[in-house]
Amino acid sequence: MIDLLANGLVQIVQWKYLLPLLLGTVAGVIGGALPGVTITLTIIVVLPFTFGLDPLQGLAAMTGVYVGGSAGGLVTACLLGIPGTPSAIATTFEGFPMARGGQPGRAIWLGVWASFFGGLIGGAFLILVTGPLAKIALAFGPWEYFSLFILAMAMVAGLAEASLLKGVIATAIGLLITVIGTDPIMAVPRFNFGSEFIGAGFPFLPVLIGIFAFAQIMTDIEKMSAPKMAGAAGAAPSLRVAHLKVIGEILSRPFLLLWSSLVGIVIGVLPAIGGSAASVLAYDQAKKFSRRPEKFGSGVPEGIIASESSNNANVGGSLVTIMAFGIPGDAVTAVMLGAMTIHGITSGPLFMVKHSELAYGIYAAYILAHVLMVAVVWVCALFLLRIVNVRLAVLAPVVMTLCVIGAYALNNTMQGVYVLLLFGVIGYVLVKAGFPLAPLILGLILGDQIEINLIRAIMTDDNPWLFVTRPISGGLLLAAATSVGLAVWQHLRHQKKVAAAESEPNF
Amino acid sequence: MDTRRTAIVLAALGTALGLSTVAAAQSQYPERPIKMIVPWAAGGDTDNIFRPFAAELQKQLGQPVVIANVTGASGTAGAREARNSPADGYTLYAVHDYIHLTYYAGISDVKYTDFEPICLVAATPSVLTASPKTPWKSWQDLAEDAKKRPGQITVGATLGSTSHIFPAMIEKASGVKFKYVSYEGLAPRMNAILGGHVDLTDSNLTQKGSVEAGLLKFIAIASEQRTPEAPNVPTLKELGMNIVYEVVRGVMAPKNTPAAVRQRLDQACTKAVTEPAFAASMKAQGTAVAHKNSADYAKFLDKIDGDNKAIMADLNLLKR
Amino acid sequence: MPLGRDGIAGLIAAALGLVLFVQTFAFPQMPLVPVGPGFYPRIVLAAMVLAGAGLALQDWRARRGAGAEAEPLRLSLPGRLVLAGFAIVAAYCALLPVLGYRLATLLFVAIFQAALEWPRQARDWVWLAGVALATTVVTYLMFESYLLVLLPRGSLTGW
Known part of the structure; x- marks a missing residue:
């Protein structure tokens, strides 16, 4: 395995792969730093560029975006007090006060180095666990996959902040979108209302790009008319800092670093929870374990270390799930999965065996991306401050153009572009109506697979009890039931406290 | 700079260019990149065969031949897109037997006669493949077991497509009865058969590596003669079943593509398939180069269309 | 109720x-x-x-x-800018196969920018046109020549 990894590293340091990885990392850092541009949006923008590349080039670029994005957000979080990307939410709690307190360099570099170490811990997990997990996955028949998908949906619908019922409706809408078109077994038309446009079904990536890109850009445009946030400090802050001292600060808290990374990994492995939850949860844990919780909020290093190490470790965890089971953990890995499909690569149990070069290439890209991320932030931290102020009027049209190309180039037809537009409108309306988007996307991703595995199970054996009596399948269903039960219990407990407060769109 | 003026200038320029293109189209085809629609995903069997072919065709034509994967609805999305494209020779359509099957199954309204045949490119013989978790060592074991428990041996297949038709022909010839489970595409079928979730499936010689590693078992091949690639695998003919089943892939152009253009493409195709590089890449995919020029391909298409219709009728899947 | x-x-x-x-x-x-x-x-x-x-x-x-x-139902309509944004993107999608990628994109990027932030001085106009032209040229060259994605041709312009 070590030699495979070494091979992967040797492969990835060729210019052919290093360049896309570097460009991806730069794009990620910039996208992450731009407030209102999420990692999801950045990876959507990068997507069309990967069509003409070879698979590893494309995936290297996307890995770079993912890793770079998780770090880029912290620069904006520390200097402007706005999370550049949702996964940097908790970083603002400590990073901004610390920067305001005259230590912007320390705040940023604590974050960067914590991201670096957290990411590497996540990487070790990724490399050690994916293979064994993939072997177990081969024992997964249609019953187990069906139950696994049910568990994934139960967890995500239950996690929806607004309400469990809205989570269920959003999931159902996602599943419904995959039902429209033709049935997956015999291509019987369903709900096409005689239209050839609907009859072809709605391909997953244009729907995803539409929902996320429009929801994001249009929400940003809406905020444009609102009064501007207080800008950065007038004079460029000095970011000079003693790196060894900062690294020492992090490594002298090994328990905090490991625990936050573990939180990030676990959240990454669980489908569709995402980096923002990892960041907040790890921050919360750090506060609970701290000997001086009352200091939190005034710029303590522990908060930054927890938030940033966990959101980068989260990336490693998500990559495990996508590679071993073919289930994307969040919208970012969903796009990566889509990119693999375009290149004809099926992820899942056989991915490690059939495409081991690619798998180890991704591992290598993941590790190297962390080194590049540090270098990129090093070189352009100050320059980033200028980019952060790019006007939305310029950003929005360019991003939209790339989204349209992405939707078109998927299938080389205008169909994809029309689907993009349609779901852009639908996504925006749903966000306005307060529906969470994460369950919808998971439903959309898993819909086809849930149906086909259900039908396969029935076709293989007409005994429906097999879903419960097969041990893995039964265990997964039990976990799903527990998860829903917990969510309902929590919901009831909180119900009295629920205020009518509007929640932000849930990315 | 005034944007509007720029736009007007650009628009005028564009119109002029557009007109000149139409005028010149007949004289020196091809003069711009050609789009070849592959109705399946990139990296699939069909895509893997047409990518090296496009590279060779491009050398012969002197213009880029760009593969456009138009996927969805069992290959029907690509077929419709190709049918609706202008018949100017700048859109080609890469096709295999599915066009007959989806038409007769009522899935698609596109028929092979909606296109002009250009040439036949390759043929891939089907191989009946068994899971390592099954006890059978040969077809005889399998047939005996199947007769003992009819309708219980599971076959992973894309229903109504080639991977379904092939085992169905074996059922008919040998009098056994299988149970079909829907697994669309070769990759999911391989996952299922390696994990033992289905017993049998249709695959091809690309799986030779897994067989040698003991992860799969080839039972029989549906070619005329044994292949040098896997000399131990008996043909179905040897086993007393008169079945030769190959997935054939060719290139077509939209109806009414000018004859001169078709002739140019036919010539280029003839040269492209004889390139040693192409033969080598086909061999690596368990596929034989099988060339027919447009006239022969047209006759061949008529024949296999009739064959496929008969099979679909036998299987009670005929909807037209 | x-x-x-x-x-x-x-x-x-x-x-x-x-x-x-x-x-x-x-x-x-x-x-x-x-x-x-x-x-x-x-x-x-x-x-x-x-x-x-x-x-x-x-x-x-x-x-x-x-x-x-209980507060009465309030329908909050999206802002004027958001509606304009949707309309402009919709127009772009509709015109793409008619005008062709290059022309449609040039117009789209220019108009969308102007709609979001109306240029006040000559300098702003130059900047706007520059962004539109650069976006169009760079994406076109990148995708059509380097990445081999054939972008839509205009049915009206043939371009």
């Missing part, structure tokens, strides 16, 4: 689910497949109808409980 945003959304979801649920019974049964193509959609739609009805009920009860203080 007072209903808020959630109540209406729930009712819409339930109604839509119910209509489609009824439709599933018109799907043809296929040979070889033990359950028809309507089997799975019915499960999904049933969940949607129940959750939608539940949401409407929850909202109604919450509002009845709040009594007179």
